[in-house]
Amino acid sequence: MLQNYIKIAIRSLLKFKGYTAINLLGLALGLTAGILILLYVLDEVSYDKFHANLDRLYRVETSFATTESVNKKSYDANGWPIGAKLRDYPEVESVVYAKDASGLLILHDNQQIRQKMYFASPEFFHIFSFPLVKGDPQRALEAPYTIVISETMERKYFPGGDALNKTLTLADSLTFAVTGIMKDLPGNSHLQADMILSFATYPLLNSQFSYEEGWGNINVRNYLLLKPGVDIEAFQQKTAGMYQEHAGEEFKHWGITASVLFQPLRTLYLTSHSNGMGPLGSLDRLYLVSGIAVFVILLACINFINLTTARSVYRAKEAGLRKVVGSTRYTLIFQFLSESLLLTCCALLVALMLTTAILPAFNLLLDKQYTLTALTSPAVLFSIALLVVVVAVLSGYYPALVLSGLRPADVLKGKMQYSVRGVQLRRSLVVFQFVISVALVLGTLIVMNQLRYMQEQSLGFTTEEVLVIDASVVRTANRDVFQTFGDKLRAQAAVSQVSFANALPGRRGWAGQVAWAAEGRSEDAVTVEYIAVDEHYADALELQVIAGHYFDLKRTAALKDGLVLNERAVAMFGWASPADALGKRIASPSGYPAGEVVGVVRDYHQAGLQQAIGPIVMDYNPQASDLYAVRFQSKDASPLTASIHTLWNEHFPGHAFHYSFLHESFERQYESEQRLAQVFGLFSGVTVLIAVTGLLGLVSFMVVSRTKEIGVRKVLGAGVWNITRLLSREFLGLVLLANVIAIPVVWFLGLRWLESFATRVPLHPGIFVLTLVIVAGITVVTISFQTIRAALSNPVDALRHE
Structure with a gap:
């Protein structure tokens, strides 16, 4: 029986090749979009899920609020003693100290090379499920000047063989013993590092570090593994006041309050607002993209319904004859669903081929490395099979x-009746398709418009023709070499100004x-x-001084004690105007600024313009600088570079020479918006294409059902334009209705x-x-194809059976 159903389904699909091809294309496009978004969603929700004790893992964060405001800001770093104090709580099984160490460059073949590195305490490989292929995970990070490297780093720096117990030189003279080789950290980890240095080394490099003091030094990160059964809410309340308990007066003097927060590792990637140790996702963006996938697949289904209904007039006699020879309504439904299932399976195969072809461009768009192997897990395969059904x-x-409900006598006599409810349903489906299409097109235009608007706004400085040189790779006690290099840069004919600072736009x-008046x-x-x-900072960026003066070597007092503010800082310190701020003093607990x-x-x-302009305080301090801003006059920067x-x-x-152009690095802040616009554009195009094919099906259905009416009108003298306008008016009304619905929502x-x-x-x-x-x-282009052909048809063909 099943074999017979399949044979009939194949025969029927091949009989109407045009409709089958359009149906196949619509479903394939919908499923392709669904598969691409599924790859994205699977990757986003998989971050950090591979850790064995995930439900007990937390990142410790610090929340700040100024005393006069209830607004809080949380940071993914903590004061030095926080981790040590947390170890004393009976609810805690283990605590990790971690700190970025990428500033320590590797000396290799007389080259200084930067790699992603952390300092981490010995508990690192106990808390996190990062396996070591060589070495003892319990002891690899115990001793000072020890390091664990990834397999890729082993191949890079020790191509001749086993790196275990060999040494690496960092920061020109620091020798680290390799005590472990770890597998490369997974791409779906919020922690990304090539090497892990023992945290026991950090106090030897920073003599001020202490596990007992330094509550205000918010620059180390801590991760927490709680014991089984601990109530995190109760523990949160128990520990929230650690800062106030141990350093409350100090923070009060600064005008702020601080508290401890715990961020679950399972939700960290998608819900955290701060992630200095690796990539950061967005739960809102995940919901948005998932919603788009659902709508695209729904549109593909609607497209199939409209096209199949349009074809029903050709299948009606078949259904009638099958009923006459004994088929029940349920067997007919099963037959037509078999065709639908067969076509959907074919569409899935086409979608997989399309996905394979599109995937490299999709990876490039999102800067990812998705592969179809992510779809091979039993749970995903079951989900795909369920989706197909x-x-x-x-x-x-x-x-x-619809087809199984037709009366055989009416069908065999050619009396096809179309209910008002059925017509309204098909029109409603088309409206729904265009509502989604209009919404996505509008969304694309809004995102692109906002992006263009930000790019066209005045920034308050000049980004063009500024070369940025990263000197942070250089670690030397002789700071005079930076001044000498800057002087040599200014001597270049194409260079108009050079500045040396620790930050640029x-x-x-x-x-x-923290500072106050x-x-x-x-x-x-x-x-x-x-x-x-x-x-030279103001000249290099072409900033406008509106009160007082900028730093000047002739004004030595200003160089030692002077500060330059922006307008926003003046307002926040409570001064009436820029002129009023001159001569006033700023205090700070740390001395900066x-x-x-x-x-x-x-x-x-x-x-970037996503953020409001904040208060800025500039201090003359070239000794703390590591970025050169080189303003040049040549249109071709290649010879100068x-x-x-x-x-x-x-x-x-x-030392490696790293440079960029200021306008390019500033534009990179808009990458998220650019990708969002591209994703919207891609899927709005898909939905419009699907909606157009659905509209084509409804037009075909209408033309067939009104063939005799068209014939009569032509006999009575109606021209091609009259008939085309008559048939098009209804669909333009549906599109207008879709816009009326979509526009307020968007x-x-x-x-x-x-x-x-x-x-x-x-x-x-x-x-x-x-x-x-x-x-x-x-819409006009789509419906004109069918309506003009109907208007040009011979009325004799339409009326010969009357």
Whole structure:
């Protein structure tokens, strides 16, 4: 019996090749979109899920609030003693100390090489499921100056053989013994490192570090493994006041309160707002993309329903004859569902081929390395099989119900009746398709418009023709070499200015520094971004000084004690105007920033326009700088870059030359928005294509059902234009209705999304008009193909049976 159903299904699908091809294409496109998004979702939700004790793992965070505000900010770093104090609690099984160590460069073949590295305490390989292929995971990080490297690093630095017990030289003279070889950390880990250094080394490199003091030094990270059965909520309440208990007066003096938070590792990647140790995801973006996948697949199902219904007039006699010879309604439903299932399975095969072809470009778009092997787990395969069945049932059940419900006598006499309810349903499905299509097209235009708006705004400085040289790779006690190199850069004919600082737009300075107006109270402290600069910083970036003066070598007092603020900092410190701020003093518990205000620059965007301009305090401190900003005049930077590279090798032999252009590095802050626009554009194109094929099916259905009416109208003198307008008017009305439904929803959601940007484009009605024109134009082209052909048909063919 089943074999017979399959044979009939194949015969039927091959008989109507055109409809089958369109149905196959629609379903394949929907399933392709679904598979691509499934790969994305599987990767996003898999982060950190491979750890054995995942349910008991937490990252310790610090939450700050200024005393006059209830707004809190959390950081993924903690004061030095936090981890040591947590070890004393009976609920805690183990605590890890971790700190970024990428500033320690590896000396290899007379070259200084930067790798991703952490300092980590010995518990690292106990808490986290990162297996060692060589070495003892319990003792590998116990002793100072020991290091665990990945298998890739072993092949890179020890190509001749086993690296265990051999040495690596870091920071020119620090010798580390290799005590373990670990597997490369998985790509779906929020921790990403090539090498792990023993944390016991860190106090030897930083003599000020202490496990007992330094509550305000928020620069180490801690991870926590709780004992089984611990109530995290109760433990959170028990430990929240650690900062206030041990250093409450110190924080009060700074005008802030601090508390301890625990972030579950299982949700960290998607829900954390701060992740200095690796990649960071977005739960909102995951929901958005998953929603798009559901809608695209639904549209493909709707497309199938409309096309199959349009074909029902050709299948009606078949259904009638089968009923006459004894087929029941249920066997007919099963037959038509068999066709739907067979077509869906074929569509899945086509979708897998399309996915294989598209995947490299999709990986490039998202900067990922997805492979189809992610789909081979039993759970995913079962989900895909279930999806195929669901799609087949959703697509085939309604047409099967319609065809199996026809009365044989009416069908065999050619009296096909179409219920008002059925017509309304098909129209509603088309409207739904276009609502989703319009929404995605509008979403794409809104994201692209916001991106273009941010790129066109004045930044308050000049990004073009500025070369940025990263000197952080250089570790030397002789700071004079940096000054000499800067002087040689200024001597280049194409160079107009050179500055040396610790931050540039797009590369943040020391954010989160606490300061207050000296004549005020420490309780009124604000957090500012501290930037160490030289006397050329304002000229190199073309910042505008609006009060006082910038740093000048002739004003030695200002160099020692002077500070330059932006307008936002002036306002936050409570001064009436930039001129009013001159001569006032700023105090800080750490000494950075502290001094007298000697100048104010006009506000400029240190970070991307997603964020509001924050308070900035500049201090003359070239000794703390590691970035050169080289403003040049030549349109072709290649000769200058080659010349600077030569100078670099002369002054910093053995150190890699890393450079970029300021406008490019600043634009990289918009990568997330650019990818979102590309994803929206991709899937809006898919939904429009699917909607168009669904519309084609409904037009075909209408033309067939009104063939005699068209014939009569032509006999009575109606021309091609009259008939085309008659048939098109209904569908343009459906598209207009879809816009009326979609536009208010997208307007609301668009405003909500734009609220996340400090600088945002107003939602102009022109975007919505443009969307209506685009969708209406595509609709006219689609329906004209069928309606004009119907209008040109011979009325004799339509009326010969009357």
